[in-house]
Amino acid sequence: MIEISETFIAPHPPGRVFELVADFGRIASWDPNVASSALRDPDAPLAVGARADLMVLFGGRAVPMAYELLELEPGERAVWRGENATSVALDDIRVEPAPGGGTRVHWGATLGFKGPLSLFDRLATRAFTRIGRETVSALARALADPDLQPAPARHSPFAALWGSAASAMDAAVAPSFGAPGYIARRKTWADPDLDLDLSGRRIVVTGANSGLGLATTRALASRGAHVVMVCRDPGRGQRALDDLASELPGARLSLERADMGALDDVAALGSRLARAPVHALVHNAGALVHELQRTADGHELTFAVHVLGPHLLTRALEGALAGAMDSRVVFVSSGGMYTQRLDVDRLRDGLDPFDGARVYAHAKRAQVILARRWSELLGPRGVAVGSMHPGWADTPGVRGALPGFHKVTRALLRTPEQGADTIAWLAASPEASLARGGFYLDREPRSEHTPMARTRSSPADEQRLWELCEALTGA
Ligand SMILES: NC(=O)c1ccc[n+]([C@@H]2O[C@H](COP(=O)([O-])OP(=O)(O)OC[C@H]3O[C@@H](n4cnc5c(N)ncnc54)[C@H](OP(=O)(O)O)[C@@H]3O)[C@@H](O)[C@H]2O)c1
Incomplete structure (x- = not known):
């Protein structure tokens, strides 16, 4: 207040x-x-x-x-x-x-x-x-x-x-992050419908069975890409794949099971996927939880799913990405990250008392910083790396985790397709091949900080984040 x-x-x-x-x-x-x-x-x-x-x-x-x-x-x-x-x-x-x-x-x-x-x-x-x-x-x-x-x-x-x-x-915030922002900006785009032929491109999307991941999969597969749908639950994953396959006859879809918070799962996924070139890797899987939960590896769940898992998978696929022409990595972050400054200890340990929205925002801030660091590393090898904010989209995730928020903002929320537009654009559009660690909303790079917010982090803290991710993922 x-x-x-x-x-x-x-x-x-x-x-x-x-x-x-x-x-x-x-x-x-x-x-x-x-x-x-x-x-x-x-x-x-x-x-x-x-x-x-x-x-x-x-x-x-x-x-x-x-x-x-x-x-x-x-x-x-x-x-x-x-x-x-x-x-x-x-x-x-x-x-x-x-x-x-x-x-x-x-x-x-x-x-x-x-x-x-x-x-x-x-x-x-x-x-x-x-x-x-x-x-x-x-x-x-x-x-x-x-x-x-x-x-x-x-x-x-x-x-x-x-x-x-x-x-x-x-x-x-509300109109900008909601559907009105998307609708207004879309009018300014040269290729609003993403008129692309993605045949021959292999794109990995995590959390592909629901919400934005599903909409991203649909957007990319309908343009000819082979989309590898990474899902943690084989039943939910298969149902989503079957539905899409009947909606898009001829679409190239395959399913991989992995829990992005379980490092063994992610490492195994990485070795399976690394056998062929990867043209885009979309780190979309995510969840906002309201209670402290630890993964089997002992990490706070939000940190593991949004930060450690994506870091490990990017590391596992760096060769497969660098070996593909014009490849991309996209971190699906959140506007919630604007509210937090990088705090490596809080990120790693969670907050006491636990506050799911804040813990989530810390992890989303870390994703934006990681994307920048990965861009520095992979950019010279031909891989464009960016992070993005989908706006506020009406997805099962938002409905389940934030019912009150969903109720008051429902009229303003984007469709999953509108939320997924910049994800698909970053993953596939030639315009986005210039992405170099930027944070995007509606196909435009945005500041990582709001005016007057004290959320800038020091190079030392960002280095600590990188070293922590490297250490905890055994890189
Ligand atoms: N919707 C928004 O307005 C909004 C705004 C900002 C950022 N985001 C971000 O957008 C991404 C997608 O969210 P959404 O709104 O589309 O939510 P969603 O409908 O709940 O979809 C999330 C997906 O991630 C998967 N997932 C969750 N934890 C996972 C794990 N440990 N391992 C593998 N997959 C896991 C879910 O699988 P299950 O179906 O098995 O649970 C689901 O497929 C998230 O990163 C979220 O933080 C969304």
């Missing part, structure tokens, strides 16, 4: 100031961040249960925020609660006579993001504190106006602030 508390003095009597600050219906008349604001019933006197709808501008977008008046002590205090798909806000506004005349205005506000988005709270704190200060200054300026009318325009800083904050997050 992000909390802000501000106090200032306005030169007008408390009654008039309260009238101004307690009404969320007319913020747009003075706050340039708010495109529109309206009470649902503008003719009714302000009372508990009143509702106001705001459209808040951020980065050129207008994002809705619906408010309800929870408490009202006329002339003294108003508490509004705002909500949209991704965030909730509580604004507590008090006014009282100032000792030297005029009115003291206290404003306290709390903003929290819902579900796993709460991981972004820390990143957002500085930006939103700045927005908060700007908004309070704007209110203070409005209230300093000696011509403040007895029946002032209805406006308040509180909704404006949190509307801005929430819309900042919405504009930056």
Whole structure:
């Protein structure tokens, strides 16, 4: 949760100031961040249960925020609660006579993001504190106006602030990571449908029986690639393969069983696959678990599946990749990685108490760093290595691991095919052969860090990560 508390003095009597600050219906008349604001019933006197709808501008977008008046002590205090798909806000506004005349205005506000988005709270704190200060200054300026009318325009800083904050997050995260971001960017691509003939290319996809892995397999196999589907459960793997085979007659599909968290399994898989050239290796298998689990090797499960297994398989296949023309390695990371800085000890040991979303984000951060390191190593041998963020896609994994998140964001989520688009593009498009360790979303390299986040790692820590992976995988 992000909390802000501000106090200032306005030169007008408390009654008039309260009238101004307690009404969320007319913020747009003075706050340039708010495109529109309206009470649902503008003719009714302000009372508990009143509702106001705001459209808040951020980065050129207008994002809705619906408010309800929870408490009202006329002339003294108003508490509004705002909500949209991704965030909730509580604004507590008090006014009282100032000792030297005029009115003291206290404003306290709390903003929290819902579900796993709460991981972004820390990143957002500085930006939103700045927005908060700007908004309070704007209110203070409005209230300093000696011509403040007895029946002032209805406006308040509180909704404006949190509307801005929430819309900042919405504009930056939800539409961008959800389907709207994909749909908007797709319009700018030269080859949106990936018009490719991949015959003769052998592509390994881990976690291929479900969600993004299945959609990636479909995208690549339907363009002629031989896709090796790596699945941990032979029954689920075979069913997925059979379904795809009947959907795509003539598709070249084969099945390999391996648990990506079990190092013996991964080593054996690597030796089987290394017998022929590999044109692309997609590290897609992954899961967010809510309890500490250890693999048979004794490693924390999330770390083993997302980091150690992929590292070992890349090592096992480096010759097969380097021996194939124009080959690729793709790490399917996550936007959750933006919330964490590399911390090798936490990555290895998990967190105490265990926090699945954070542990997952640590592993996804490590994948991005590993991809860069692998790129340095394999790039000179003709292998393009990249990591990517699929956005938020509606998959069995998201539904099972994050039901609350799925419920609130369902309308915005991508299809698995939309989420898998950049995976397939990185694995196969000629444009992506230039990938050199970058982190991609919607076919474009992105920064690995959000502005103002302190998530950059030192070369020494990155070296430690590499050495740990090498040591634990017996490389
Ligand atoms: N969907 C999103 O919005 C999203 C966002 C960011 C990142 N991602 C990443 O995208 C990847 C795919 O996720 P998804 O959403 O498509 O989830 P999903 O539908 O649950 O698919 C995950 C796949 O990984 C497999 N898998 C899990 N643990 C494994 C292990 N130890 N060994 C081998 N295979 C294993 C699963 O096999 P079973 O079917 O046997 O469980 C399944 O095939 C993951 O790395 C995830 O972190 C997804």
